[in-house]
Amino acid sequence: MPIQITKLDSTQADFKKSLDALLAFEASTDEAIERAVAGILADVKARGDAAVLEYTNRFDRIPNGGAASMAAFDIPEAELQAALAAIPEAQRNALHIAAQRIRVFHERQKQELNGFTYTEADGTVLGQKVTPLDRVGIYVPGGKAAYPSSVLMNAIPAHVAGVGEITMVVPTPDGVKNQMVLAAAAIAGVTRVITIGGAQAVAALAHGTETIQPVDKIVGPGNAYVAAAKRRVFGIVGIDMIAGPSEILIICDGTTDPDWVAMDLFSQAEHDELAQAILLCPDADYIAKVEASINKLLPAMPRAETIRTSLTDRGALVKVRDMAEACAIANSIAAEHLEISAENPQQWADQIRHAGAMFLGRFSSESLGDYCCGPNHVLPTSRTARFSSPLGVYDFQKRSSIIHVSEAGAQTLGKVAAELAYGEGLQAHARSAELRLK
Amino acid sequence: MPIQITKLDSTQADFKKSLDALLAFEASTDEAIERAVAGILADVKARGDAAVLEYTNRFDRIPNGGAASMAAFDIPEAELQAALAAIPEAQRNALHIAAQRIRVFHERQKQELNGFTYTEADGTVLGQKVTPLDRVGIYVPGGKAAYPSSVLMNAIPAHVAGVGEITMVVPTPDGVKNQMVLAAAAIAGVTRVITIGGAQAVAALAHGTETIQPVDKIVGPGNAYVAAAKRRVFGIVGIDMIAGPSEILIICDGTTDPDWVAMDLFSQAEHDELAQAILLCPDADYIAKVEASINKLLPAMPRAETIRTSLTDRGALVKVRDMAEACAIANSIAAEHLEISAENPQQWADQIRHAGAMFLGRFSSESLGDYCCGPNHVLPTSRTARFSSPLGVYDFQKRSSIIHVSEAGAQTLGKVAAELAYGEGLQAHARSAELRLK
Structure with missing residues (x-):
């Protein structure tokens, strides 16, 4: 049956x-999940390890009656290295190449943010100091959605930033460990790996327990419980964005092999039935070719049903007037992934203001960026x-302002500050400035 | 009556x-406020201007039976300029000097973030593009807590970043406009000023109405309703942090005039009964002198009662072993404002990893930084x-990754990506990479 994909003009x-x-997509709030998560957070905050142990044994169905203590959830470095040694050589090499490329790109990000100081004529020094976070928690989902690439993409920027301790948590449903995830942890610069997950892991990272130091920020994807828990601990710790369904927007001028574009749409649609894949193209004939490619290629895809549902419910093939209009529409969509599959793509990229990542030219498939180009x-x-912005080194750094006013500077600045402080009715502010006047 | 301030050793x-x-400070969630705000947000989203008009007339007690249409809430540029011309010359000059200094500092921030690209040996180009936000909303509180300095501190970084439209909202309870706030708006680079406030203003900025374009980010302080509304629209738009009570931590080596330190503690305590002012010092005699200064200076302060309550309930004078220990404690406190009032303050500043702003040396009173040093x-x-981090130009910019893979690059990267994609069970990702292989 040909796929019923929305067509717009x-x-x-x-x-x-x-x-x-x-x-339109609105993440629904599930009250039952919210209540459950609030209870787990409060319990872990109050009872620490004992609560984490109980929840983990129960929710992750840890075999043999469950673990006896938190120590059982720690994965020693030797076990990470053993996993790295045990996976197939091709996988190990691919992980190493990906990690190295991700590291190189993120080192460039780090170079950009050095802080600065400048000295004024009267000797006053002003500036900005950039420092890494002390401790970060990386949440890695367990089970079938366990992605080693996410270990690299979350941990390496933190490591490059100079974060002192990177604690990775990953649940092991039924006690099963994903060897490729452990192998990725072995090369990503992670300090400690603990096999706990869910809201209880988020709570342990945010509040700390007898055996887990509280972190300053928690990043990484998770299920609805994890997302709800992250939202609730925000403020006590930093968090990354709560991600919605994944999206690809492809602008094509009609010069790319339609099979390539169809497969690029699939690569987003296969993630999730809620994922969104949209093509913008000024050429109606070409759109018809892509649709034919979709119908030709779909049956052979192992995740065909997910792709079909995603493309049917949320995908679209959009005929636009011209490439410039495609860019304007792309700015209004502000897609997570934007492919500009066209001749001389830079001319169109220059018109793009809003996109998570831009993939330029027909050889830049989004899947290359997902794994190993280097950007996050x-x-x-x-x-x-x-x-x-994309997750980056800057998410693991923060800035402090530096203000070193000279005695001469205090004379001129003090009068200005006092004038404004009196205007705002803050007399102690004014007096504090005036006391420094000669 | 001498003040009862906590003393620790x-x-x-x-x-x-x-x-x-x-x-310890935990912002309490008020369920009544949460419900009210949820209702207002939904109503403004559904009914637009009509709802904003009704809420504003009612909550701000707009005189003469209320405004007849939203147009009445727009302040024309001429009125802003008139306010700037009408305020006392000393205030006008002070605003101009402060604005100019804030602009210079934030221009330095902008210079730091330029984005980058680099080209690999096989022609693949990777990089990061930095772009400003299109539209930003600045919330400015009305009534007695209306601070012109906050207008400058919120709007100027957005303007320096290159934000296209800066919409400022400021409620005018009983229809009363604060002339100094309007004067600040006249010089801060604001595009439009609308005299609305509360959750209804946040809703209008986030969702847009018939007369107000939706913005991409909302910044600026507000009351509990505004804070609750900002939390709720987060994700639809960006927001800045939800601020807690203001704090100052002073590390003093005992060489600063104790009156200065006492007044610096007051300048924080006068903000709010929940504000926190703490002194760390290795010299017990000096601490006694600061306490004497506090008792001597307090009676003459117009906001003495607020200062007394704040210092009694949340302040402290802390005797430490030495300056190095003071720095370690300061890192654990991670204060909003940190004064290092000492000889050769840089040696101690080098040991500080966590602080919003550092004020070095005895001439750098926090109040100078509040108004006119330049940092936010x-x-x-x-x-x-x-x-x-402090609010900065970077809060009004975001990054997009650039990935332009060459045909040669697609050959090597494609194999790595396919290997990892198969390992994760994402076959369309793998095929998408493999289609680009020769």
């Missing part, structure tokens, strides 16, 4: 409305690229 | 516990300086 009167309806694959979803 | 056995108790006065509170 930017010249239609109701185009904007139809596009908005397609893009943790990207802003659901139009948040309008105001937020 | 770092050699006490229960010192850490006592300090933690003093620092919007700073992380409640220990969040462990993982977050």
